Amino acid sequence: MVHVLIVDDEEEMRDLISMYLQNSGYRTSEAEGYKQLQDEFLKDEKDEPDLILLDIMLSGMDGFEICGKIREKSNVPIIFLSAKGEEWDKVKGLRLGADDYIVKPFSPGELVARIDAVLRRSVSNKNEAVMEHGDFLMDEEQRKLTVGGDEVLLTYKEFELLKVMMKHPGKVFSRESLLEKVWDMAYQGGLRTVDTHIKTLRMKIGEEAGRYIQTVWGCGYKFEVPK
Numbered sequence: 001m002v003h004v005l006i007v008d009d010e011e012e013m014r015d016l017i018s019m020y021l022q023n024s025g026y027r028t029s030e031a032e033g034y035k036q037l038q039d040e041f042l043k044d045e046k047d048e049p050d051l052i053l054l055d056i057m058l059s060g061m062d063g064f065e066i067c068g069k070i071r072e073k074s075n076v077p078i079i080f081l082s083a084k085g086e087e088w089d090k091v092k093g094l095r096l097g098a099d100d101y102i103v104k105p106f107s108p109g110e111l112v113a114r115i116d117a118v119l120r121r122s123v124s125n126k127n128e129a130v131m132e133h134g135d136f137l138m139d140e141e142q143r144k145l146t147v148g149g150d151e152v153l154l155t156y157k158e159f160e161l162l163k164v165m166m167k168h169p170g171k172v173f174s175r176e177s178l179l180e181k182v183w184d185m186a187y188q189g190g191l192r193t194v195d196t197h198i199k200t201l202r203m204k205i206g207e208e209a210g211r212y213i214q215t216v217w218g219c220g221y222k223f224e225v226p227k
Contacts (some may be wrong), residue, residue: 001027002119004079005049007037007066008081009058017053021115034061034069040085048076050069051119054098064096069149071097075143077122081106094193095200097155121160121182131166134225137207138166147209148208157182158201161194162227165213165223194221 004021008014008033018028029049031037041049052070056063067078079100080093090101099118099195102111135148143159145152154162160182165173173181175191183193198221202210211226 001025003027003029003049004052004115005031005037005041005052006027007031007033007052007058007063008055009033010055010100013055017111020111024108024112026115034066037066038069048074049112051077051079051115051122052182053079053081053115056080056084056093064092067093067096067098071155075159077118077156091196094157095196097157099156123158131163133166133169133223134212135167136212140162149206152205154201154204158197158204161197162201162213162223164219168223169191170222170224172216172219172222 002025004026006014006017006021006028007079008017008030011032018030021028029041031040035118041218053136054063054066058066063080063082067080070076078098079102080098081102081104082089082093083104088110099122102114109188125217129181137146138144140163143180145154145159145162164178164181165171175194178194179191182197198213202213205212205221212223214222216222
C-alpha cells in the first residue's frame with residue numbers, strides 16, 4: 001500500500017487530508033514539523049514514505065527549508081501545499097526540488113489525482129537498465145548519476161529532465177515537450193522553468209560535461225556526446 005506522509009502543523013488539516021487519502025486506499029502518517037519528520041521518517045531509508053505532502057507555512061522551519069533538507073538525503077516525491085498561489089512561490093518550490101504545488105483549498109479529487117500523477121512519474125522507470133553515454137552513467141533504479149566517475153547529486157526534477165534526454169541521445173526536445181514529460185500538462189510554471197533547470201543542471205555537472213546538453217536555437221535542447 002502506498003504510504004503518504006502529511007507534514008502540516010495544523011492537526012485538523014492533517015486529519016482531513018488523511019481521511020481523504022485513506023478513503024482512496026492510501027496509507028497515511030503525519031508529522032507537525034521537521035523534527036518529527038526527521039526523527040520518525042528520515043533516519044532509516046526503509047521507513048521512507050512513497051510521497052510527502054508538505055505545507056509551506058509551518059511554525060519554526062518552513063516548508064521551503066524542509067524541502068531543501070529532504071533533498072540533501074532523498075529523492076522522495078514532494079508535493080507542496082499552500083494557501084499562497086503566487087507564481088514566485090510555485091517557482092521557488094519547484095526549484096528546490098518539489099514535484100508539484102497545490103493551492104488550498106483543494107478538492108479531494110484534485111489532491112488524489114495530483115498524487116497519482118506524481119507517483120506514476122516517480123516509479124515508471126525504476127527497473128530499467130543503466131544508461132551509459134560518454135562520461136555519463138545513470139542508474140535509474142538507484143537514482144544515481146556519475147559523470148567521469150564522480151557522483152553528481154541532482155534534484156528529482158533535474159534527474160528526470162536529464163533522463164528524458166539521455167534515453168534519446170541526439171533527439172531535439174522542445175521546451176513544451178520537456179515541460180509535459182517532466183512536469184505535466186496541468187503545471188502552470190511556464191517554459192522558463194525548463195531553461196532554469198537546464199542551467200542548473202549544466203552548473204552541477206561542470207563546464208566540460210555541460211557540452212553534452214546542447215541548446216538547439218529556436219527548437220529546444222538535446223543530449224549528445226560531443227565529437
